[in-house]
Amino acid sequence: MHSGSEGAPARKRSDARRNAATLLDAAAAAFVESGVDVPVRSIAARAGVGVGTIYRHFPTRADLIVAVYRHQVEACAEAGPSLLASSDSAYAALGRWVDLFVDFLVTKHGLAAALQSDDAAFESLHAYFIERLVPVCDELLRAAVAAAEIRADVDAYQLLRGVGNLCVGAENDPRYDARRLVELLLAGLRRS
Known part of the structure; x- marks a missing residue:
């Protein structure tokens, strides 16, 4: 039995x-x-x-790299709802979450060479990243729109791509302050 x-x-x-x-x-x-x-x-x-x-x-090293990447994606994804519940405003929660996302991107860019290799272990990571983080960003954006704190024409995927693009190369240039540019991007979302 x-x-x-x-x-x-x-x-x-x-x-x-x-x-x-x-x-x-x-x-x-x-x-x-x-x-x-x-x-x-x-x-x-x-x-x-x-x-x-x-x-x-x-x-293998590839197993460790994949696990680190997934662990950090999960930590970033799980932070969204708790920041929304504990922040003074949805916009503040969005700002704190994007700050965590920027921290994640710095690490991800440190892993970029490995992630761009031909190793089959890395193939699904980008899809995993999108699948886990876009919905969290969308939830934060919708809450800020509902609170009339930001404009309504913001797409989560576009925002994450924009933040990602602002972070490219930041770790190699001490004169480039990606975090400051991301702050300006978020400020541009505010309703006037």
């Missing part, structure tokens, strides 16, 4: 999920600081785990 749970994937324990999140945060920070070719031992030291732990979770 079967228990009904055979063949179903086991859910990770909460401590295992926390450990994986700590490891992914450490890897993301190491990627930003030193690039995706940073030695695994440096990531392990930063995360406070052994090298074997990283390889047990992520057998």
